[in-house]
Amino acid sequence: MRLKSLLPAAYILFLMLPIYWLVAMSFKTTNEILAGFSLFPQTWTLANYIEIFTDPTWYWGYINSIIYVTLNTVISVTVSLPAAYAFSRYTFVGDKHLFFWLLTNRMAPAAVFALPFFQLYSAVGLFDTHVAVALAHCLFNVPLAVWILEGFMSGVPKELDETAYVDGYSFPRFFVTIFLPAIKSGVGVAAFFCFMFSWVELLLAKTLTAVEAKPIAAVMTRTASSAGYELGLLAAAGTLTIIPGAIVIYFVRNYIAKGFALGRV
Amino acid sequence: MKTQYQRAWLFVTPVLLLVAFNALIPMMTVVNYSVQETFGDNLFFWQGLDWFEQVLRSERFHNALGRQFLFTFLILIIEVPLGVAIALAMPRKGFWVPVCLVTMALPMLIPWNVVGAMWNIFTLPDIGLLGYLMNHTLGIPYDMTQDPVAAWVTIIVMDVWHWTSLVVLLAYAGLVSIPYAYYQAAEIDAASNWAVFRYIQLPKMKTVLTIAILLRFMDSFNIYTEPFVLTGGGPGNSTTLLSIDLVKIALGQFDLGPAAAMSLIYFAITLLASWLFYTLMTKNDNKS
Numbered sequence: 001m002r003l004k005s006l007l008p009a010a011y012i013l014f015l016m017l018p019i020y021w022l023v024a025m026s027f028k029t030t031n032e033i034l035a036g037f038s039l040f041p042q043t044w045t046l047a048n049y050i051e052i053f054t055d056p057t058w059y060w061g062y063i064n065s066i067i068y069v070t071l072n073t074v075i076s077v078t079v080s081l082p083a084a085y086a087f088s089r090y091t092f093v094g095d096k097h098l099f100f101w102l103l104t105n106r107m108a109p110a111a112v113f114a115l116p117f118f119q120l121y122s123a124v125g126l127f128d129t130h131v132a133v134a135l136a137h138c139l140f141n142v143p144l145a146v147w148i149l150e151g152f153m154s155g156v157p158k159e160l161d162e163t164a165y166v167d168g169y170s171f172p173r174f175f176v177t178i179f180l181p182a183i184k185s186g187v188g189v190a191a192f193f194c195f196m197f198s199w200v201e202l203l204l205a206k207t208l209t210a211v212e213a214k215p216i217a218a219v220m221t222r223t224a225s226s227a228g229y230e231l232g233l234l235a236a237a238g239t240l241t242i243i244p245g246a247i248v249i250y251f252v253r254n255y256i257a258k259g260f261a262l263g264r265v
Numbered sequence: 266m267k268t269q270y271q272r273a274w275l276f277v278t279p280v281l282l283l284v285a286f287n288a289l290i291p292m293m294t295v296v297n298y299s300v301q302e303t304f305g306d307n308l309f310f311w312q313g314l315d316w317f318e319q320v321l322r323s324e325r326f327h328n329a330l331g332r333q334f335l336f337t338f339l340i341l342i343i344e345v346p347l348g349v350a351i352a353l354a355m356p357r358k359g360f361w362v363p364v365c366l367v368t369m370a371l372p373m374l375i376p377w378n379v380v381g382a383m384w385n386i387f388t389l390p391d392i393g394l395l396g397y398l399m400n401h402t403l404g405i406p407y408d409m410t411q412d413p414v415a416a417w418v419t420i421i422v423m424d425v426w427h428w429t430s431l432v433v434l435l436a437y438a439g440l441v442s443i444p445y446a447y448y449q450a451a452e453i454d455a456a457s458n459w460a461v462f463r464y465i466q467l468p469k470m471k472t473v474l475t476i477a478i479l480l481r482f483m484d485s486f487n488i489y490t491e492p493f494v495l496t497g498g499g500p501g502n503s504t505t506l507l508s509i510d511l512v513k514i515a516l517g518q519f520d521l522g523p524a525a526a527m528s529l530i531y532f533a534i535t536l537l538a539s540w541l542f543y544t545l546m547t548k549n550d551n552k553s
Contacts (some may be wrong), residue, residue: 007350091269
């Protein structure tokens with residue numbers, strides 16, 4: 001039994017090492033970083049963090065990212081709910097083809113879409129807005145959300161719907177007061193995945209923004225190239241991008257095991 | 266049994282409109298570019314299928330595609346067995362379960378360019394933890410900006426670090442759903458560990474593992490940001506995967522025609538392979 005737990009322990013250690021290094025780096029002074037190797041910060045400094053929290057380009061990067069990620073999660077889950085219900089409960093002409101076509105969009109390489117997206121969103125006047133990025137990320141998040149929610153909804157017996165109709169519930173009232181609570185863990189998991197893929201994506205977010213809605217990830221790439229070799233600052237910014245993800249995981253920790261199976265176990 | 270109900274189309278209309286706006290219009294733009302030549306100023310000339318022929322014959326594309334297949338193959342062959350092994354060894358209940366789940370999920374929620382930057386800092390030859398350990402403690406020369414082999418090992422290890430948890434969590438979800446009675450029955454039959462794995466655990470994990478393989482295939486085949494930030498496709502072109510090459514052609518050289526043709530071929534390959542996985546998956550569904 002002891003031997004068996006060695007593998008997960010070693011794996012977690014392997015996962016934590018680069019993260020530790022990033023966090024340690026963020027508390028070092030530039031001089032110390034360039035002077036040579038040190039396992040722990042010798043002179044702790046908060047200068048890197050202070051710079052980020054006082055420079056609007058930096059902290060607006062975070063706010064922009066959080067705005068479009070939240071917007072995307074809300075849009076994706078809202079439009080996916082009725083669609084997933086239709087796929088899980090009914091057959092209709094072209095349903096299987098439609099479902100597969102939706103999934104193909106999850107397979108599209110973002111690199112393929114970068115330039116056309118730029119042109120499309122410029123043409124409709126949404127370039128450099130949070131809405132543009134939120135809508136663009138729907139390309140891969142909506143199919144995923146439909147897929148996840150369909151899995152969870154199929155796990156709910158159809159008798160639930162029928163009983164509700166017999167009891168005289170209208171469809172909207174049934175959906176909101178009975179059905180949604182029955183699949184709330186599915187909604188949580190779908191929202192988690194939408195948040196995750198929107199938060200980590202950079203290529204489209206960077207292509208669709210210039211100043212007003214620039215995500216933190218794009219601010220970082222610019223700093224890395226233009227301001228020389230400010231490793232400490234880069235590390236501090238990187239460390240801060242881990243925090244929202246960590247908070248979200250903490251909230252869904254009880255659903256992770258089941259949720260990752262997308263309701264299909 | 267599902268009921269036939271044509272008006273269900275109304276339920277899917279919002280999704281359809283949203284995804285169609287994002288998928289069809291850009292896709293048509295790409296198709297448009299792929300059959301035309303432009304010299305700027307919005308002047309376009311019909312080019313037919315020349316770009317497709319050019320891309321399919323170019324050695325550069327063959328090399329990038331070859332590297333891409335090698336990368337995806339290595340990723341799947343390492344991450345899937347490793348993920349299953351870790352899921353099998355994980356505790357099923359108690360204090361350590363949430364600790365494992367949360368720490369393992371963490372790498373997946375880090376923005377992709379931060380992952381690249383983090384590994385860059387981690388592997389710097391003289392001041393990175395890994396780079397220092399390799400060069401100065403173990404005495405193995407290691408510099409991924411100079412040595413193609415080191416660069417390849419680094420991007421593979423980085424992806425294993427980043428995404429093995431997805432396989433772990435999916436496999437784990439499959440494992441915890443197995444009723445205890447199955448194991449009791451196996452114990453009465455004095456089944457070996459291997460038999461328990463082969464006849465109880467593996468069949469129960471089949472659906473989730475197919476999802477895992479499908480997702481890992483799609484995402485590793487389309488990977489761009491992490492290797493781009495870490496190696497920039499170098500040294501030389503040794504780690505220039507398909508997406509990196511595509512962005513170089515499209516946004517770097519602004520060769521719209523060849524880039525568009527390449528996009529369509531790229532997408533077709535991803536689609537074909539994913540379709541194979543998908544049919545495999547639904548076939549499994551029908552059997553059980």
